[in-house]
Amino acid sequence: MADELVRVENICRDFGRGGKVVHAVRDVSFTAGRGELVAVRGRSGAGKTTLLNIIGGLDRPTSGKVFIAGQEVTSAAEPQLVTLRRDVIGFVFQSFGLVPILSAAENVGVPLRLAKVPPAEREQRVSVLLELVGVGAHANQRPYELSGGQQQRVAVARALANDPQLLIADEPTGQLDSETGRQIMDLLRALVHARGMTALVATHDAALMEMADRVVTLRDGALVP
Numbered sequence: 001m002a003d004e005l006v007r008v009e010n011i012c013r014d015f016g017r018g019g020k021v022v023h024a025v026r027d028v029s030f031t032a033g034r035g036e037l038v039a040v041r042g043r044s045g046a047g048k049t050t051l052l053n054i055i056g057g058l059d060r061p062t063s064g065k066v067f068i069a070g071q072e073v074t075s076a077a078e079p080q081l082v083t084l085r086r087d088v089i090g091f092v093f094q095s096f097g098l099v100p101i102l103s104a105a106e107n108v109g110v111p112l113r114l115a116k117v118p119p120a121e122r123e124q125r126v127s128v129l130l131e132l133v134g135v136g137a138h139a140n141q142r143p144y145e146l147s148g149g150q151q152q153r154v155a156v157a158r159a160l161a162n163d164p165q166l167l168i169a170d171e172p173t174g175q176l177d178s179e180t181g182r183q184i185m186d187l188l189r190a191l192v193h194a195r196g197m198t199a200l201v202a203t204h205d206a207a208l209m210e211m212a213d214r215v216v217t218l219r220d221g222a223l224v225p
């Protein structure tokens with residue numbers, strides 16, 4: 001692939017559980033290009049979360065390598081991983097993960113504060129991001145005052161705050177009704193294509209898989225060819 005952003009090479013992840021070994025991910029290899037939305041499909045327990053956590057530098061594999069923009073994630077030391085997670089990757093989770101006592105705008109501003117973006121620029125960027133994901137009118141509301149779909153939009157805006165090259169979304173529609181889920185997937189797709197980002201989206205919803213550029217399927221931790 002000419003413009004490859006993510007390269008996953010022979011990833012295995014074992015967990016020890018009660019004296020037994022669980023092979024959560026078994027020898028998985030694939031690549032994802034810039035501007036591509038790849039759905040990672042599989043039933044509950046297929047290994048989607050484990051794989052995405054390893055790609056995003058939140059967990060280490062038992063063996064194998066992951067490269068993002070040519071940089072090896074799997075051998076990176078913790079400070080490098082912190083930088084990678086802050087500057088290169090945006091994360092979206094099923095449970096939104098917003099800070100309850102902060103407004104929508106303040107939640108989106110958190111990564112910009114961490115990146116030491118000056119307040120005036122921060123405010124401006126937050127407002128552009130909230131408009132972009134369609135919740136500009138809700139900037140001052142707290143998460144509990146928003147619907148699930150609106151909360152996930154805020155979470156997407158937060159994930160985009162540092163202009164990541166890679167968006168990792170683990171079941172981003174898992175807590176949403178099917179219509180709202182479709183709208184969030186539509187938003188992700190539009191963002192990926194408009195910004196030339198790469199997105200890896202775990203889902204077990206067949207309707208959402210159709211919206212991906214490519215689908216990789218996991219079964220019992222292994223890729224289904």
Ligand SMILES: Nc1ncnc2c1ncn2[C@@H]1O[C@H](COP(=O)(O)OP(=O)(O)OP(=O)(O)O)[C@@H](O)[C@H]1O
Pocket residue numbers: 015016017022023024042043044045046047048049050051
């Ligand atoms: N920390 C852990 N310790 C032991 N086993 C684990 C751990 N994390 C995951 N597993 C096991 O690894 C396998 C894959 O789990 P994983 O959460 O990656 O699947 P998934 O496809 O994301 O499922 P879901 O859709 O339910 O989130 C499962 O058998 C799970 O029980």
